[in-house]
Structure formats: C-alpha cells, structure tokens
Amino acid sequence: MSRNLLTIALPKGKLLEDSVSLLVRAGINCGEIDEDSRKLVFEFPEEEVRCIICRPTDIPTYVEFGAADIGFVGKDTIIEQNKDVAELVDLKFGYCRFVVAAPEEDLPADLSRFELYSLNHKRVATKFPRVAETFFGARGMQVGVIKLHGNIELAPRVGLAEMIVDIVSTGKTLRENRLKEVAQILEATTRMVANRVSYRMKYRRIQELQDRLKELVNGEEK
Amino acid sequence: MKRNTLGLQVPVGTADILPQDQAFMRQLERGFLDLFVKWAYEEVSTPALEYLAVINPQIEKGDSLYKFFDREGNILALRPELTTPIARMVATRLKGSALPLRLCYAAEVFRYGTSARREFRQAGVELVGSSSPAADAEVITLAVDALRGAQVNDFQINLGQIEIIRGLISDMGLKPETGLVIEDCLARKDFVALELALIEAGLTQSQSEVIMSLPSFHGGEEVLDRVEKLAESPRTLAAINNLREVYAALDLFGVRREVGIDLGVLRGFDYYTGVVFEGYAPGLGFPLIEGGRYDGLLGNFGFDCPATGFAVNMERLVSILTPPSYSAAQVLVTGRDMQAMIERARALRAQGLSVEIALEPIDAAAAKQYADSKGIARVETL
Numbered sequence: 312m313s314r315n316l317l318t319i320a321l322p323k324g325k326l327l328e329d330s331v332s333l334l335v336r337a338g339i340n341c342g343e344i345d346e347d348s349r350k351l352v353f354e355f356p357e358e359e360v361r362c363i364i365c366r367p368t369d370i371p372t373y374v375e376f377g378a379a380d381i382g383f384v385g386k387d388t389i390i391e392q393n394k395d396v397a398e399l400v401d402l403k404f405g406y407c408r409f410v411v412a413a414p415e416e417d418l419p420a421d422l423s424r425f426e427l428y429s430l431n432h433k434r435v436a437t438k439f440p441r442v443a444e445t446f447f448g449a450r451g452m453q454v455g456v457i458k459l460h461g462n463i464e465l466a467p468r469v470g471l472a473e474m475i476v477d478i479v480s481t482g483k484t485l486r487e488n489r490l491k492e493v494a495q496i497l498e499a500t501t502r503m504v505a506n507r508v509s510y511r512m513k514y515r516r517i518q519e520l521q522d523r524l525k526e527l528v529n530g531e532e533k
Numbered sequence: 534m535k536r537n538t539l540g541l542q543v544p545v546g547t548a549d550i551l552p553q554d555q556a557f558m559r560q561l562e563r564g565f566l567d568l569f570v571k572w573a574y575e576e577v578s579t580p581a582l583e584y585l586a587v588i589n590p591q592i593e594k595g596d597s598l599y600k601f602f603d604r605e606g607n608i609l610a611l612r613p614e615l616t617t618p619i620a621r622m623v624a625t626r627l628k629g630s631a632l633p634l635r636l637c638y639a640a641e642v643f644r645y646g647t648s649a650r651r652e653f654r655q656a657g658v659e660l661v662g663s664s665s666p667a668a669d670a671e672v673i674t675l676a677v678d679a680l681r682g683a684q685v686n687d688f689q690i691n692l693g694q695i696e697i698i699r700g701l702i703s704d705m706g707l708k709p710e711t712g713l714v715i716e717d718c719l720a721r722k723d724f725v726a727l728e729l730a731l732i733e734a735g736l737t738q739s740q741s742e743v744i745m746s747l748p749s750f751h752g753g754e755e756v757l758d759r760v761e762k763l764a765e766s767p768r769t770l771a772a773i774n775n776l777r778e779v780y781a782a783l784d785l786f787g788v789r790r791e792v793g794i795d796l797g798v799l800r801g802f803d804y805y806t807g808v809v810f811e812g813y814a815p816g817l818g819f820p821l822i823e824g825g826r827y828d829g830l831l832g833n834f835g836f837d838c839p840a841t842g843f844a845v846n847m848e849r850l851v852s853i854l855t856p857p858s859y860s861a862a863q864v865l866v867t868g869r870d871m872q873a874m875i876e877r878a879r880a881l882r883a884q885g886l887s888v889e890i891a892l893e894p895i896d897a898a899a900a901k902q903y904a905d906s907k908g909i910a911r912v913e914t915l
Contacts, residue, residue, distance in 0.1 A: 314687070314815050377818015386725075394647075397722035502725060506818045510722070511691050511795060511811070514751050 317360050317516050320379035322367035326501055329404040330383040337523040371396055371504065380509035381517060386499035387478050391439045397510045399521045400503040403528050406480060409442055409496035411435070413474040414467045415489045427494055430454060430474055436466030437476040446476070446496045464488040546651025557856040558654065558847060562639040564682050565656040565845065569637035572675060574658050577636050579618035585610045587621050597646040611643035616827065616842060619659050624834030632662025632838070650848050657844030661831065664839035666775060669808045669826060670782030676812055676822050676843050677788040683850060685814060688821065690791055692810045693798030694776040695825070697760065698747060700769030705740050715744060719799045748797030754780060756794045779808050804830065810843070814853050821849050860908030862889035867900045868915030877915060
C-alpha cells in the first residue's frame with residue numbers, strides 16, 4: 312500500500328451528497344461518487360485518494376482502527392461511539408440536536424411548569440444509550456434506558472417507554488407523533504475525524520485537507 | 534465433568550497462542566530482552582495483580598481495569614501496564630540502589646477496553662534516576678534498535694515534549710481551569726471543542742493560533758526554531774532546549790534519521806512530564822511504541838526521582854510482521870532399538886539440536902512423510 316494513499320470514509324445516506332460536494336470544492340475530484348451505484352469503494356489513483364462508503368455509525372470504528380485515515384461523521388455518532396479518533400474540523404452541515412421528548416398528553420400545557428425530575432424512574436427509548444445515560448446520570452437522575460435501533464417515536468405510543476432521547480433536525484417527526492421536546496441535550500454537526508496515527512504519519516496531506524475544508528466552511532458563514 | 538458453552542471458550546479479548554505464533558512471539562521478545570540486557574538493563578517481574586491503590590488511587594476516575602475483591606475486601610486490579618508497578622517496586626524495594634537503575638520486562642497487561650485484545654503482551658524498559666537528555670535519547674535509541682532488530686522495515690518515531698505545551702499555555706497567563714480544559718481537549722485530540730474553548734476563555738487571536746497550530750510543529754530541528762519564537766517564559770524555553778538536547782543526543786546515538794519532532798504527540802498529560810514519543814508503522818492504526826519521561830510518578834510512591842522509558846505492544850508488532858515457520862524438531866530419530874535411539878538423541882541434543890524420538894517403530898517412507906509434515910529437516914534411522 313502506498314504510504315501516501317489517503318483513505319476517506321464517507322457516510323452513506325443524507326450526509327453523503329454534502330460530503331462529496333465539499334470534497335470536490337476542496338480540490339479532490341471525487342464527484343463521481345454515487346450511492347445508487349451500490350459501489351462501496353471508489354479509487355482515485357491520480358489523487359492518491361480512495362473513498363469508502365460506510366454506514367454512518369461505523370465510521371468511527373473504521374477510523375479508529377486506521378482502515379480509513381479520515382472520515383466525515385456526525386458529532387452525534389462520535390459522542391455515542393466514544394472512539395479514540397482526532398476531531399479536526401466542524402464541517403457545519405448535517406445540523407441536528409439531541410433532545411429529550413415525551414408525549415404531549417403527559418406534559419402540562421405550559422411547558423415552563425414541567426420539571427425534568429418528574430421523569431425519574433421512567434423508561435427512555437433511544438438509539439443513543441450512552442448519550443441518554445450521561446445526560447440523566449449527570450443530573451443525578453435514575454431512568455431506565457431501552458436501546459432501540461430505529462423508529463424511536465413508536466416506543467411511547469405503545470407504552471414501551473415514557474419518553475425518548477433522539478436527534479431531531481426539523482422537529483417534524485416529533486410533531487407527527489405528538490411528542491414534545493422537554494430538554495435539549497446538545498447540538499451536533501458533521502465533523503472531519505482522523506485516525507490518530509494517520510494524523511501524525513500522513514500529517515501533511517491531512518493538515519492540507521483540514522486547512523482547505525476549514526477555509527471553505529468558514530468562508531460560507533460570512 | 535464434560536464442558537459445554539462457556540467451558541469451551543476463552544473470555545472476550547483474550548486468545549490462545551498456538552505453537553507457531555508463540556515461537557514467533559518468544560523469538561521477538563528474546564531479541565528485545567537480549568538487546569536490553571546488552572545495554573545493561575536488568576529484567577524484572579512484578580505481580581499481574583496489584584492493589585487498585587497502586588494503579589489508580591483516584592477511584593472516582595473512570596478506568597479500563599479488571600478489578601476484583603480479595604477475601605479481605607481489598608480491591609485488586611490486573612496491571613494495565615508495567616511502568617506504575619515498576620515505579621512502586623523501585624520506590625519500595627530498590628530505593629538504596631546506585632542510580633541510575635536500568636530495568637526491563639516482557640509481560641502480559643490487561644485492559645478492559647473496547648479494543649479487540651484486552652490481554653496482550655508488552656516489552657519495555659524503564660531508566661530510573663537520570664534526568665539527562667542522554668537518558669531519553671538512550672531509551673529512544675533502544676526503541677529504534679528494537680524495531681530494527683524485529684525486522685520492522687518501515688517505521689517512524691515521533692518525538693514531542695509535553696512541557697513545551699504546558700509552558701506555552703502557562704505563558705498565556707490563563708486561569709488554571711482554562712489550562713486544564715485546553716489540556717483535556719488536546720489529550721482527546723478534539724480540535725473542534727478546543728477552538729470553542731479558546732474563544733470562550735477569551736484568548737486573543739494570536740494566542741488561539743499558537744495552540745491550534747501545535748500539531749503543525751512537525752518535522753526536523755527547524756520546528757524548534759519556530760516554536761522558540763513563541764516562547765515567553767524561562768520554563769518554556771527550558772523545555773524547548775531540553776528537546777533540542779535530546780534531539781542532538783539522538784544524533785550521537787545514530788538514530789536521528791528515524792525520529793521526527795512532532796509537538797502533535799499529545800498524550801498522557803497526567804503522567805508524562807517531558808519528552809514523549811510514539812512509534813508508528815504504515816497500515817497500523819495504533820502506535821506500536823509508546824514512551825516518555827515521567828519525573829513525577831516515583832514521587833507519588835515516596836521516592837522523588839526522574840525516570841523515562843517505553844513499551845512495545847507485542848500483539849500490534851506481530852500483526853505487521855510475517856512470521857517465519859518454525860519446526861518443533863530439527864532431527865527425527867527412528868528405529869527399533871529404543872536404547873540406541875535415546876542415546877543418539879541425547880548426543881544430538883548435546884550438540885544443541887532439538888530432537889524428536891519416534892515412539893513407535895515406523896518404516897522409512899512413513900518416517901519421511903511424518904518428518905515432512907512437521908517440517909523436520911533430518912531423519913536418522915538406527
């Protein structure tokens with residue numbers, strides 16, 4: 312394997328398009344990447360770049376083991392996976408928030424009269440057990456965390472849990488399921504992460520890309 | 534009783550090592566220990582079990598230890614590395630020795646973490662009782678020689694200095710808690726959080742840039758000239774000068790080509806006090822070697838004394854090498870006269886050969902086939 316080859320892990324799904332277009336603008340000619348082709352590996356020999364398409368939740372693992380040198384992944388996934396990777400740039404797209412939400416009918420009409428502590432000893436359904444445990448644990452609260460893999464909003468409707476911890480971007484899903492946000496845990500956007508050894512061994516290439524991405528992202532803000 | 538389910542398995546993160554792999558591991562470790570002994574390091578061994586009070590006195594702090602109660606109710610832990618147990622041993626048992634002490638080891642360590650291996654072997658050295666840059670250069674040279682001796686053809690050692698970073702932060706006159714937040718972000722290599730923390734702490738643009746650019750101090754000696762321009766206090770200048778001296782000493786030891794200066798080696802802020810280094814190999818996502826100076830650790834055991842050292846992760850090392858094939862025996866002795874065969878085998882063993890005696894009489898063709906299947910080069914039939 313060439314010592315200079317840079318392997319970039321990109322998340323399939325809604326973050327892929329923004330990731331690819333950002334890389335193209337950063338000067339890496341990888342515009343041909345297309346999820347519909349079902350290809351998982353895209354080689355760009357003239358750029359000494361290889362892109363791999365992974366499930367978003369797997370990206371921290373690929374990067375931690377060095378199977379990918381860098382990856383684009385949501386902060387929500389980074390926090391939940393808690394892997395040893397270097398977090399280099401906030402790419403600012405893919406904004407979402409972690410929130411605690413509960414069914415409207417269980418909440419007072421005036422949310423300011425709601426006490427988070429009333430959720431003690433209740434069950435929380437989530438795809439993010441670490442985030443949920445950390446959030447409630449830090450407040451000295453005791454809740455039962457139930458790990459699910461999708462459609463979290465279903466859990467309170469059928470009595471599996473009294474509340475959920477999930478990521479929301481527009482809040483549409485919550486509204487459709489008559490759930491209301493009762494607390495924000497944190498905000499998340501997509502990040503560029505790097506394997507800690509690649510970051511030192513392929514320092515020049517990674518630093519160059521990091522600087523270009525940072526410039527692009529911050530330029531857009533102004 | 535017949536075993537089933539758990540009775541047929543090993544605990545998660547552990548593994549049996551079969552003869553070929555064990556022979557390779559033993560050969561590598563013997564090579565390391567022989568090398569260390571030639572540099573006057575003496576091999577020691579500490580218990581696999583220690584009191585938790587030795588390994589992690591801050592019981593509140595999260596760790597990745599295997600912990601048990603003994604029958605008296607004390608908490609025991611399996612050692613996650615050897616440096617702390619050796620520091621305890623030196624401080625309690627070898628205090629009166631002439632310094633410096635040079636110690637080495639090869640042993641299992643145990644980390645109840647998420648990685649694939651939770652029990653693995655480390656080989657390493659500790660050089661206790663010298664704060665000289667030559668001491669740091671000596672252990673770095675040993676790290677380079679160890680990897681060369683193990684036929685690792687492509688590797689690099691990155692050398693940083695924790696005290697330079699601490700010095701630069703303290704030169705900015707920040708509140709101590711801000712300094713800790715910065716160190717924490719650096720240790721986690723979370724540069725996004727770091728940038729936010731710097732803004733929140735009200736650092737000037739140029740101060741922020743200094744800290745954010747630490748990983749870019751990467752290269753040869755010119756890096757030190759660049760960082761020197763940023764240093765304000767005698768403390769920071771002394772740390773830079775220390776790294777300069779270690780780097781110069783590496784030249785004397787003849788290993789400077791393998792070592793690059795890299796202030797982005799950010800590790801173990803709570804443990805290391807001076808130069809820190811990591812050894813990398815292409816294609817391996819984790820460091821092969823980790824080491825550095827820890828002048829505060831022995832003091833925690835009541836024996837204030839500078840020290841430096843490193844450890845090689847043997848499982849990671851083996852994963853990037855191609856093992857040769859080993860045969861259990863070099864000679865197979867066959868025949869019908871057991872007495873003669875035993876005597877012949879004894880004579881051959883006295884010549885230093887490993888010899889297998891055929892326990893049943895077998896014909897020449899069967900002997901040849903058996904020897905081939907086991908990689909035994911020579912068959913003697915009596």
